[in-house]
Amino acid sequence: MRAHRPAAITTVIAVILPFTALSAESAERDAIAKCRTERNGPDRLACYDQLFGAPEQEQLLQEPPARLPEAASAADELSLLDQRWELSPERKTGTFHLAPHKPVYFLAAWHASDTNDRPSSPSEGHTVPRPLDLTHTETKFQISFKSKMVENLFGDLSDLWFGYTQTSRWQLFNASESRPFRETDYEPELILAFRTQYELFGWTGRLAGLSLTHQSNGRPDPLSRSWNRVIASAGFDRPGWTLTFRYWARLHENLSSDDNPDILDYMGRGDVLITRNWGKHEISAMLRHTLRDGDRSRGALELDWAFPIHGNLKGYAQFFSGYGESLIDYNHRANYFGVGISLIEWYSRTEERP
Numbered sequence: 420m421r422a423h424r425p426a427a428i429t430t431v432i433a434v435i436l437p438f439t440a441l442s443a444e445s446a447e448r449d450a451i452a453k454c455r456t457e458r459n460g461p462d463r464l465a466c467y468d469q470l471f472g473a474p475e476q477e478q479l480l481q482e483p484p485a486r487l488p489e490a491a492s493a494a495d496e497l498s499l500l501d502q503r504w505e506l507s508p509e510r511k512t513g514t515f516h517l518a519p520h521k522p523v524y525f526l527a528a529w530h531a532s533d534t535n536d537r538p539s540s541p542s543e544g545h546t547v548p549r550p551l552d553l554t555h556t557e558t559k560f561q562i563s564f565k566s567k568m569v570e571n572l573f574g575d576l577s578d579l580w581f582g583y584t585q586t587s588r589w590q591l592f593n594a595s596e597s598r599p600f601r602e603t604d605y606e607p608e609l610i611l612a613f614r615t616q617y618e619l620f621g622w623t624g625r626l627a628g629l630s631l632t633h634q635s636n637g638r639p640d641p642l643s644r645s646w647n648r649v650i651a652s653a654g655f656d657r658p659g660w661t662l663t664f665r666y667w668a669r670l671h672e673n674l675s676s677d678d679n680p681d682i683l684d685y686m687g688r689g690d691v692l693i694t695r696n697w698g699k700h701e702i703s704a705m706l707r708h709t710l711r712d713g714d715r716s717r718g719a720l721e722l723d724w725a726f727p728i729h730g731n732l733k734g735y736a737q738f739f740s741g742y743g744e745s746l747i748d749y750n751h752r753a754n755y756f757g758v759g760i761s762l763i764e765w766y767s768r769t770e771e772r773p
């Protein structure tokens with residue numbers, strides 16, 4: 420009888436194994452079906468990993484601490500606002516150094532469709548009595564810089580900057596009038612810049628700002644023009660793009676000393692600036708409006724394009740249409756176009772320059 424036991428055992432095993440395999444296969448199918456019912460992505464992945472194993476799981480769990488800083492650094496590299504305003508702690512370079520602010524350019528020819536021969540204002544004694552002898556084409560240039568006055572004013576979330584912009588229109592081709600500077604506008608400002616981090620419609624909100632801004636042309640009556648503003652701003656970006664919204668409130672003056680009491684109804688109450696950078700090109704569009712309707716609905720559009728010419732030399736083209744191309748022309752509407760060279764753009768990388 421003992422001689423037949425191995426054969427009997429073999430027969431039993433042969434009968435049981437298929438059922439065992441079928442049972443295991445059925446259990447696996449049930450487990451897979453259970454994983455498929457998981458609606459949460461991470462839970463579903465963990466379910467499959469438990470079934471089939473995850474040989475690289477431990478390695479992946481160990482790598483993120485070393486890789487996360489690199490990923491953050493790569494994201495910061497793509498942020499034009501961070502580069503220009505030193506928003507992240509790694510970008511901060513300290514105080515009292517010169518940094519780019521607004522574009523710096525020289526337009527050899529700046530042509531106006533309609534010259535403002537008789538600048539005027541509702542203020543008494545602010546209208547030119549006789550027409551000025553102006554040429555339609557002149558030269559325009561702008562310089563602009565900023566410097567950080569206080570770093571980490573509120574923790575590492577904000578910095579206080581001083582900014583300065585000067586824009587001049589020079590009647591270079593007006594030999595009969597000894598080529599005068601027709602208008603120079605000066606704009607010093609204090610800017611409190613806050614670092615933010617949130618997502619909105621595919622854009623990253625990186626900057627919130629509050630500034631105290633003075634702008635004037637420094638001229639005597641009847642050509643004197645000036646105003647003071649408090650400006651709130653919000654800046655968004657994505658790789659190669661920036662989007663900035665600004666809204667301002669004017670600090671009113673006494674009517675007797677106000678050079679231009681109606682300036683808000685021409686120069687507007689807010690603007691939007693969008694820029695696009697790729698390679699050595701930058702295109703920007705600024706839209707400004709009074710935020711009023713009817714007869715008080717006025718605004719302006721400015722388009723700028725910086726483009727490579729040779730090496731680090733860049734050309735610059737600018738188009739402006741509407742009111743307020745300059746302070747003396749705040750209530751004068753015209754179209755302007757000019758070409759020249761660019762030295763600094765809105766968000767050009769400083770490493771592109773020698």
